[in-house]
Amino acid sequence: MPGGLGVDRVATARLVGRRPEEGDARAYVRVFTDPRIDEEAWPADRRTADGARETLAAFIAHWERWGFGPWTVLVGSEPVGWTGLQHTRVxxxxxxxxxxFLDGDLWGRGYAPELAREAVRVAFEVLELDDVVAFTTPANTRSQAVMRRLGMAHERDIVHGGLPHVLFRLTRPGAV
Incomplete structure (x- = not known):
């Protein structure tokens, strides 16, 4: 499957998503360690520069293994975060x-749901998945609002990474 799906690069009216590259590390660290992130939404001790680099490496490895994954989001030519799909366990x-996950300077502009909708299209039309999930901490009401804007429904509360989370799901129309 790797490389053959034609999903290495996607675009919306305002954004581009492309496969992550090692050169994105500086932007990932900047976004990942932003002090404006609410401590209740995502504790600062989990948002380190090393964690950002590990996240980027995991995204690159996911692409290499599966032929899809989270894209680095670009506004113009500037990396400003990531959006996409990845295998996980719940x-x-x-x-x-x-x-x-986007640069705090861009919050409230509708960028997250804009490119997330493109990821949903890829999930359902290209990858032919029946559903996708999204989860966040209960305090992260902004992400929950994005989930609802995408048509996702709250399914249940879970524990992920040792923290309480809310799990949302979106099912492809016509899927069983």
């Missing part, structure tokens, strides 16, 4: 997660 069950 309560021991394999799932495909829809995720996004």
């Amino acid at each position: 309560d021991g069950r394999p799932e495909v997660e829809l995720l996004w």
